[in-house]
Amino acid sequence: MILLENISHVFNRGRSNEVIAIECVNMVIPDREFIVLVGSNGSGKSTLLNILAGTIIPTSGKVLIDGKDLTHAPDYRRSKFVARVFQNPTDGTASDLNILENFRLAALRNKSKNLVIGLNKKFETLVRDEIAELGLGLENKLYQSMGSLSGGQRQALCLLMAVMTDLKVLLLDEPTAALDPKSAEIVLSTADKLVRKHEITTVMVTHHLREAHDYGDRVVQMQDGNIVKDMIKSECKGLSVSELYSWFS
Amino acid sequence: MDFIFTAILQGLCFSGIAMGIYLSMRIFNIPDITTDGSYTLGGAVTASFLAAGWSAETILPLVILAGAVAGALTGLIHTKLKVHPILSGILVMIALYSVNLKIMGRSNIPLLTNKTLLDNHIVSNEMTNEFIWIFAVIFLMVLFIAYLLKTDYGLTMRATGNNEKMIRALGVQTDSIKIAGLAIANALTATSGYLMVQFQKFSDINMGVGIVIIGLGSVMIAEVFGNLLKVNNILLRLLMVCLGAVLFQLALAFTLMMGIDPVYLKLSTALFVLLIVSLPRFGFRKMYS
Numbered sequence: 001m002i003l004l005e006n007i008s009h010v011f012n013r014g015r016s017n018e019v020i021a022i023e024c025v026n027m028v029i030p031d032r033e034f035i036v037l038v039g040s041n042g043s044g045k046s047t048l049l050n051i052l053a054g055t056i057i058p059t060s061g062k063v064l065i066d067g068k069d070l071t072h073a074p075d076y077r078r079s080k081f082v083a084r085v086f087q088n089p090t091d092g093t094a095s096d097l098n099i100l101e102n103f104r105l106a107a108l109r110n111k112s113k114n115l116v117i118g119l120n121k122k123f124e125t126l127v128r129d130e131i132a133e134l135g136l137g138l139e140n141k142l143y144q145s146m147g148s149l150s151g152g153q154r155q156a157l158c159l160l161m162a163v164m165t166d167l168k169v170l171l172l173d174e175p176t177a178a179l180d181p182k183s184a185e186i187v188l189s190t191a192d193k194l195v196r197k198h199e200i201t202t203v204m205v206t207h208h209l210r211e212a213h214d215y216g217d218r219v220v221q222m223q224d225g226n227i228v229k230d231m232i233k234s235e236c237k238g239l240s241v242s243e244l245y246s247w248f249s
Numbered sequence: 250m251d252f253i254f255t256a257i258l259q260g261l262c263f264s265g266i267a268m269g270i271y272l273s274m275r276i277f278n279i280p281d282i283t284t285d286g287s288y289t290l291g292g293a294v295t296a297s298f299l300a301a302g303w304s305a306e307t308i309l310p311l312v313i314l315a316g317a318v319a320g321a322l323t324g325l326i327h328t329k330l331k332v333h334p335i336l337s338g339i340l341v342m343i344a345l346y347s348v349n350l351k352i353m354g355r356s357n358i359p360l361l362t363n364k365t366l367l368d369n370h371i372v373s374n375e376m377t378n379e380f381i382w383i384f385a386v387i388f389l390m391v392l393f394i395a396y397l398l399k400t401d402y403g404l405t406m407r408a409t410g411n412n413e414k415m416i417r418a419l420g421v422q423t424d425s426i427k428i429a430g431l432a433i434a435n436a437l438t439a440t441s442g443y444l445m446v447q448f449q450k451f452s453d454i455n456m457g458v459g460i461v462i463i464g465l466g467s468v469m470i471a472e473v474f475g476n477l478l479k480v481n482n483i484l485l486r487l488l489m490v491c492l493g494a495v496l497f498q499l500a501l502a503f504t505l506m507m508g509i510d511p512v513y514l515k516l517s518t519a520l521f522v523l524l525i526v527s528l529p530r531f532g533f534r535k536m537y538s
Contacts, residue, residue, distance in 0.1 A: 053418075075417050076417045076418075076419075076420050076422055076423075077420070078420075079418060079419060079420030080420065090412075091412065091414050091415060092415055092418075093415065094411040094412045094415060094416075095411060096407070096411045097407060097411065098481070101404055101407075102408075104404055105404055105405065105408055105415075105419055108419065109419050110420045113401040113402040113421065114400065114401055114402060115401075115403075116400055116401060117396075117399050117400050117401075118400070119404075143481065
């Protein structure tokens with residue numbers, strides 16, 4: 001369970017360009033929930049995601065994951081619980097390394113990186129099987145460099161890499177923003193399948209209301225650093241896309 | 250013929266620098282300028298201790314350590330004080346000038362009468378003998394670095410320069426990786442200085458001026474051929490980097506053979522590297538990408 005207590009964040013505090021990005025946000029995200037954050041630009045949703053990831057330490061308030069206070073833990077110390085898929089597919093993978101090497105890195109999340117060769121046949125078979133399940137035909141391209149793949153393929157692999165080790169929270173930062181509609185669909189359905197299979201709590205930020213409608217258990221709208229709408233989908237049968245659109249008018 | 254063989258041996262001596270630059274390019278995406286200083290540092294330590302009567306074999310660990318300390322300093326300045334990697338390198342390089350001068354005690358130490366590593370005779374032909382020793386040292390370094398880069402730690406190292414954001418998100422404190430990487434890179438560079446000083450039988454305070462360019466040029470040559478031949482194996486890539494260093498020296502040797510005034514040596518070096526790095530801009534990329 002993720003608990004956000006009185007989270008506030010101010011950029012450039014005390015200077016003329018001071019911006020209050022998040023104002024006293026409280027939120028409870030139960031285990032295994034898939035939550036979608038929507039909001040216009042500057043609404044604070046990305047800042048909130050960054051606070052969860054640990055790349056931004058909030059000005060005040062507390063972040064608790066499974067009862068542990070992680071407010072001041074920087075990103076690399078939080079990675080045991082939290083994985084993140086970035087907006088830009090190039091951010092989540094190392095393009096000069098091949099697919100297999102990228103997966104090896106992902107498998108080493110929170111493990112010490114020792115002076116042993118971990119890329120053996122056994123690992124290769126494991127990765128090949130996992131990738132084959134994606135159904136993108138990438139299982140025969142394990143030695144191809146990440147940079148040679150399309151954005152959609154890279155993003156789908158990012159997701160798979162994220163769930164390779166057992167983790168509690170998956171953060172999706174506009175994962176489809178750089179993709180064409182068809183790749184976006186593949187990536188999101190892959191995400192949905194994987195988080196359900198591995199029972200991961202998921203927070204996704206998106207600009208596409210269609211995605212907010214089609215995926216996730218709960219939709220939260222942010223505006224000017226506050227939560228203005230919070231809906232659990234099963235409780236409001238038939239939340240239509242047009243209704244979602246009306247939130248922004 | 251001697252002329253060409255000397256160029257090959259010099260190229261082999263420079264292979265350490267080339268591998269050092271290869272490493273720092275993997276970690277930082279830019280070549281590490283500390284190289285100029287740590288190469289001379291390796292040479293200075295070698296020459297001073299040889300002159301003081303130490304044996305070449307016992308000096309090698311000292312040289313490696315000295316280079317590693319220099320590299321670690323650059324790493325610390327960059328990661329802890331948030332100084333740009335190029336500036337960090339320049340700072341350590343310039344500071345090393347004084348250190349090197351202090352170690353040598355003067356600007357030049359001749360080693361004509363001292364017994365160097367290359368004077369241990371395995372075969373009677375002097376040049377072949379030198380070749381065997383230099384090649385052995387370089388080959389051991391290649392094997393070590395190839396193994397290192399294949400390990401889980403090395404994989405992390407290679408990815409750090411490629412995508413630091415991702416590596417941090419994977420729970421790696423990238424600072425320590427960078428410091429360790431630069432330490433290794435500069436230890437390799439210092440070893441180049443160790444070999445070169447024994448090969449040319451003197452050390453000079455200015456021997457490192459602009460040497461980073463030689464490393465860079467060698468890596469670029471290796472990249473061109475590596476991409477052309479689609480080599481992905483790390484060991485082969487490293488061997489190509491060493492081969493790049495040799496080809497580089499051969500190219501310079503031919504320049505001199507054509508009768509170009511040695512005054513223009515550094516100028517031709519710079520132009521040659523410029524030519525290599527700009528090849529992709531002239532549509533050559535299509536051929537090898």
